[in-house]
Every structure is written in C-alpha cells, then in structure tokens.
Amino acid sequence: MTMNRRDLLRSSGGVAALAAAGLAAPRGAAAQARRMPAKWDRTADVVVVGAGASGFPAAIVARETGASVLLVEAQPHIGGHGICSGGNVPLGGGTSLQKKYGIEDSSDLVFRDLTDWSVVEPNGFPDYRFNDREIIRAFADNSVATFEFLVAHGVIFVDKAPDTLGGSAVGNSVPREAHAAVMNWATVQTGAPLDPAVQATTSSGNGLLRPLEAAAKKAGVEFLLEHRMVALHREKGGRVLGIEVDNRGRTVQIRARKGVVLATGGSSTNVNFRRMFDPRLTEELCGVAGQPYANQDASGELAAMAAGASLWGGYNQTGEFGSGLTKPGQIGSQYGYVNLKWMPGSPVFDKARASGLTVRDWQDVICVNMLGQRFYDETGRQFTSNNYKSIDPYTYANYRNAMNIKYNPNNWIDAALAGIGDGKNGGGAIWAIFDADAVAREKWDPNPPNVDISQGFFFKADTITDLAKKIVMKYQRVPMPPDALATTVARYNGFVDSGTDEDFGKPKPLYKIASPPFYAAWSMPVIHDTRVGLRINGSGQVIDMEGRVIPGLYSCGETAGGFSQHGLARATCQGYIAAKHVAAEKTSA
Numbered sequence: 001m002t003m004n005r006r007d008l009l010r011s012s013g014g015v016a017a018l019a020a021a022g023l024a025a026p027r028g029a030a031a032q033a034r035r036m037p038a039k040w041d042r043t044a045d046v047v048v049v050g051a052g053a054s055g056f057p058a059a060i061v062a063r064e065t066g067a068s069v070l071l072v073e074a075q076p077h078i079g080g081h082g083i084c085s086g087g088n089v090p091l092g093g094g095t096s097l098q099k100k101y102g103i104e105d106s107s108d109l110v111f112r113d114l115t116d117w118s119v120v121e122p123n124g125f126p127d128y129r130f131n132d133r134e135i136i137r138a139f140a141d142n143s144v145a146t147f148e149f150l151v152a153h154g155v156i157f158v159d160k161a162p163d164t165l166g167g168s169a170v171g172n173s174v175p176r177e178a179h180a181a182v183m184n185w186a187t188v189q190t191g192a193p194l195d196p197a198v199q200a201t202t203s204s205g206n207g208l209l210r211p212l213e214a215a216a217k218k219a220g221v222e223f224l225l226e227h228r229m230v231a232l233h234r235e236k237g238g239r240v241l242g243i244e245v246d247n248r249g250r251t252v253q254i255r256a257r258k259g260v261v262l263a264t265g266g267s268s269t270n271v272n273f274r275r276m277f278d279p280r281l282t283e284e285l286c287g288v289a290g291q292p293y294a295n296q297d298a299s300g301e302l303a304a305m306a307a308g309a310s311l312w313g314g315y316n317q318t319g320e321f322g323s324g325l326t327k328p329g330q331i332g333s334q335y336g337y338v339n340l341k342w343m344p345g346s347p348v349f350d351k352a353r354a355s356g357l358t359v360r361d362w363q364d365v366i367c368v369n370m371l372g373q374r375f376y377d378e379t380g381r382q383f384t385s386n387n388y389k390s391i392d393p394y395t396y397a398n399y400r401n402a403m404n405i406k407y408n409p410n411n412w413i414d415a416a417l418a419g420i421g422d423g424k425n426g427g428g429a430i431w432a433i434f435d436a437d438a439v440a441r442e443k444w445d446p447n448p449p450n451v452d453i454s455q456g457f458f459f460k461a462d463t464i465t466d467l468a469k470k471i472v473m474k475y476q477r478v479p480m481p482p483d484a485l486a487t488t489v490a491r492y493n494g495f496v497d498s499g500t501d502e503d504f505g506k507p508k509p510l511y512k513i514a515s516p517p518f519y520a521a522w523s524m525p526v527i528h529d530t531r532v533g534l535r536i537n538g539s540g541q542v543i544d545m546e547g548r549v550i551p552g553l554y555s556c557g558e559t560a561g562g563f564s565q566h567g568l569a570r571a572t573c574q575g576y577i578a579a580k581h582v583a584a585e586k587t588s589a
C-alpha cells in the first residue's frame with residue numbers, strides 16, 4: 001500500500017520527551033519519529049501487539065466484531081507470561097461459576113473492593129489506594145462478560161467453588177478466583193501433557209491460552225510470530241497509523257486502519273525502566289518470572305512514550321505487594337521462580353539451561369551476600385497480599401481495617417536487596433551455601449541439567465574457603481572473601497550447637513554445614529509483575545502527557561498502568577475492553 005499525504009506527516013515530539021526522561025527510545029523509534037514508511041508491507045483493521053493473556057481476547061473480540069486482525073508476536077511461540085502462569089483467574093462480579101456455587105457478587109462490589117483505600121497488606125502497603133477509578137470501573141463492569149467470553153471460547157475452568165488460591169489483590173468481600181484447567185495441552189514447563197487423571201482439576205496458564213489460540217485461529221486472526229514491534233507510527237499530533245516491526249532483521253511496516261492494541265506484557269525485564277520506580281532492581285535480578293519464555297522489555301511502553309504517551313500509577317510498581325518480588329523456589333539456576341520450574345522437555349530449555357534445585361526446607365541452607373555474610377532468617381518469606389478475608393472483620397473504607405491485619409515484618413526480600421554497604425545500588429548476588437548432607441536430605445542431584453555450572457550460577461568445592469574463591473561470575477561484583485565465608489559458616493554451626501540463631505532469629509537452626517563437598521547456588525529474589533504502565537482511560541485508549549486521547553492507540557494488561565492487581569483478570573478483561581472499542585472505531589483511509 002502506498003502512503004497518502006496525510007500519512008507522511010509525522011510526530012517528533014515523543015522522542016524528545018523520552019530523551020528528557022533519560023530514556024532511550026526502542027531501536028528504530030527515533031528514526032521512525034522523523035519519517036513515515038514510504039509504503040506499508042501489511043494492512044489490517046486492528047493490529048494487536050503481543051500474543052499473551054491480554055492480546056488473545058483483544059484479537060478474538062476485534063475479529064468477531066468484523067475487523068481484520070493481525071496478531072504480532074516477538075517470540076517464535078504464543079502465550080507470553082500468560083501461558084507460563086498458574087491459570088488462576090480472579091474475574092468476579094457475578095460470574096456463572098460464582099452463581100453455580102452460591103457466591104453473591106456484583107460489579108459494584110468489585111469496584112468497591114478494588115478502590116478501598118483502607119485495605120493494607122501485612123507490611124502496611126495499601127493494595128488499592130492508588131487504583132485509577134475510571135480504569136477499575138471499566139474492569140468491574142466487564143469482568144463477568146470477560147469470564148463468559150473465556151468460557152464461550154473453549155476455556156474450561158476447574159469445577160469447584162471460586163477461592164483465593166493463586167491470585168492476589170482481588171478484594172476482601174467474596175472469593176473470585178477461578179482456575180483454568182490444564183486439560184490435554186502440553187505445558188510449556190515440561191513440553192508434555194499432565195497425567196489425564198488430573199487434567200480437569202489442575203490449574204495452568206496453558207489451559208487458558210491454548211483454547212484462546214485455537215479460537216483466534218478459528219475466527220480468522222492472522223498470526224505473525226517472530227515479529228517484534230520496535231516503533232509506532234503516529235501522524236503529527238494525530239492518529240497512530242501503524243507499527244514498525246523487526247522480523248529476524250527484516251523491517252516490516254504494518255498499517256492499522258482502526259487502531260493498534262499494545263498487549264506487550266509490561267517492563268519487568270528492562271533494568272533501566274524498572275529502576276525508575278525501584279532503584280534497587282539492578283541487573284543481577286536476572287531471572288524474572290516468565291523468562292526465558294517471554295520478555296517484558298517495556299517495548300510497548302517505550303514505543304508509546306515516543307508517540308507522546310504518559311505513564312500511570314507509578315506507586316503501584318514501587319509498593320511491595322505479595323508476589324511482586326518473590327523469594328526463589330529453585331536455586332542454582334538463573335530462573336528460580338517458585339511456581340515455574342523449567343524441565344529438559346520444555347521448548348525453551350536451551351535458553352533456561354537448568355531446572356534448579358527446589359528447596360523443600362530452608363533449614364538445609366544458609367544464604368549469604370557477595371561478602372559471604374548471612375543477612376536474614378533463611379526460612380523467612382516475602383509479604384503476602386490481600387485477598388478475600390485477609391482482613392477479618394472487614395468494613396468497607398474503615399480506617400480500622402488497618403488494625404485488623406496481622407502484621408508480618410518477615411521479609412527476606414528487603415534484606416536481600418539491602419546491599420553490602422559498598423555505596424552501590426542493588427543487593428548484588430545472593431548465594432545459598434550447603435553441604436553434602438543437605439544434598440542427601442533434600443534428595444538433590446547437584447549436576448546439570450539441574451544446576452547451571454556453565455554460566456556461573458552453581459559452584460562446588462571441597463572446602464568452604466575454596467568455594468568462596470570459586471564464586472566468579474558477572475553479578476558477583478566483588479570477590480567473596482574466603483575467610484569471611486568460613487567465619488559465617490563456623491558461626492552458624494555454633495548456632496546449631498546452641499539451638500539459637502543469635503544474628504537473625506532463624507527458628508532453631510537444625511543442620512551444620514560441615515560435610516564436603518560444599519556448594520554455592522544462585523538464590524536471587526525474582527521479579528514477578530509489572531504494575532506501572534501506560535495511562536489509559538476506561539476504554540483502553542492511551543492518554544498523552546496532556547491528558548488527551550492518542551487516537552488509534554490502545555493498551556491492556558501489564559503494559560497498562562493505574563491498576564494494582566496481579567495478573568490474568570486484569571489482562572484478559574482489559575484486552576476484552578480495548579477490542580470492543582478499537583473495533584468500533586471508524587476505518588481510516
């Protein structure tokens with residue numbers, strides 16, 4: 001398709017705004033801000049960027065409304081974090097599943113719950129205080145429709161009463177959590193289906209995403225895999241007309257006649273972006289949940305910012321909410337998220353390199369920082385977040401709710417990120433140290449493919465001092481002093497003798513670290529969610545820095561801001577909302 005005169009007008013202000021914010025535009029964005037493509041390679045009514053939890057509902061709804069739809073995905077596979085997820089979907093408001101099990105809910109109750117300023121977590125952080133009212137109203141009003149849409153498009157939910165297992169920040173009034181059944185789909189973690197005996201009762205993200213993939217194909221959505229959006233094309237001060245995509249080094253220009261929906265999944269792997277909200281999140285936090293299956297590299301946000309978009313709800317990212325930062329479940333591998341263990345059959349195992357050793361009992365290890373010093377009670381966890389009856393008794397918008405929370409100061413994460421006092425940001429590498437007896441108790445096999453020796457996420461030695469000397473890898477920014485590690489281990493062994501951890505109060509330390517060989521396994525906290533993102537209105541339209549709609553640009557899921565809630569309900573529902581509105585737009589020339 002040849003460009004018309006109007007198409008040739010182009011914004012340049014967005015990239016300047018990015019530069020002022022100290023941010024690099026995504027590759028290609030600066031050039032594209034100055035020059036529209038001479039011709040479009042592909043055209044569709046609606047272009048959805050990102051084939052994950054928000055992108056699929058967006059693509060299907062738009063297509064079923066009659067629009068032609070291109071679904072553009074950076075990875076060679078669909079699903080994003082959504083397919084890696086637990087498939088726990090807290091869509092409430094009076095869904096058919098809630099009704100079946102006699103749970104009374106309404107959109108007004110969802111709205112009230114998710115805007116209640118008085119609700120706090122066990123660390124005192126307020127879950128819902130900074131939620132944007134317009135965005136929550138839209139979510140509340142579309143939650144039931146989204147749930148029924150998922151069911152109508154092949155998602156099978158486990159047939160049991162909605163509960164509170166797996167989601168977070170879903171409100172105090174009623175249980176809302178439904179669970180997508182894994183069914184016969186192969187999981188991305190293992191590459192194989194689960195035992196048929198548990199397929200209808202086990203929750204998994206592939207039980208959500210695979211049926212949606214099938215429904216999208218059936219509806220006639222066209223998929224473009226390995227197409228990574230690098231820039232948006234916007235008329236000067238006007239409409240977004242399309243996107244520029246990188247397809248294995250080849251540039252593809254794609255025109256969107258009604259609009260572009262950004263469903264790119266957030267910013268948690270982009271170190272510079274995430275550090276705008278939390279400077280502690282330096283590069284050694286290199287095993288974000290959902291990686292290496294998909295990245296949340298802020299490419300949607302950066303492209304939209306280059307086109308003039310505003311961010312929204314920054315506190316929601318800075319605050320500490322439940323699993324947003326998580327203690328690892330697996331150690332000795334780069335990717336240690338507790339509910340995502342990569343196994344050799346997985347399609348991304350070559351990128352994950354190792355499964356990690358699942359820690360059953362944190363009494364079996366001590367954790368040390370880069371200087372070989374313990375920093376916390378290893379059995380501690382991160383905070384939990386707010387759910388049905390987390391506050392009991394609960395009264396809407398009553399300041400006394402904050403008094404009915406059981407406070408829990410035990411946060412391993414804050415101690416892990418505290419650093420070594422070298423004046424630098426970020427906590428640096430964290431290592432679990434243990435011995436051969438621990439290996440036997442945990443029934444670990446401390447060899448590849450369980451541990452990642454090749455990239456320096458796991459070390460072994462016959463003495464503690466030799467172990468410290470061996471710990472050389474890119475995130476260990478200072479050498480670990482061998483004597484310091486030996487002193488730490490000797491002191492801890494003394495605590496086992498006395499039965500008291502005088503330093504950090506670990507409940508009755510049980511096991512000495514004394515039987516060679518000795519091991520050091522990567523044990524970093526894991527970043528989970530993105531809760532900051534593009535400013536949108538209730539229709540999912542992206543808003544600029546002056547509060548105006550950017551015509552033809554929509555956003556949903558973790559790429560959108562203003563909504564502090566973990567996961568799939570927000571993503572699926574916002575995809576659904578954005579599609580309803582973009583499909584209703586006039587087709588531009």
Ligand SMILES: Cc1cc2nc3c(=O)[nH]c(=O)nc-3n(C[C@H](O)[C@H](O)[C@H](O)COP(=O)(O)OP(=O)(O)OC[C@H]3O[C@@H](n4cnc5c(N)ncnc54)[C@H](O)[C@@H]3O)c2cc1C
Nearest residue numbers: 050052053054074080081082086229265290557558567568
């Ligand atoms: C291990 C794990 C377990 C989870 N469990 C739950 C749970 O049980 N319940 C719950 O509610 N939530 C859960 N979540 C969170 C939930 O999966 C995410 O919030 C949700 O998937 C976000 O949807 P999204 O569409 O915004 O992003 P995603 O689902 O990640 O999809 C984004 C897609 O965009 C693609 N993309 C990114 N950039 C580009 C680009 N420039 N061009 C083209 N494509 C691009 C990505 O590759 C990806 O496929 C879990 C997450 C993880 C990682």
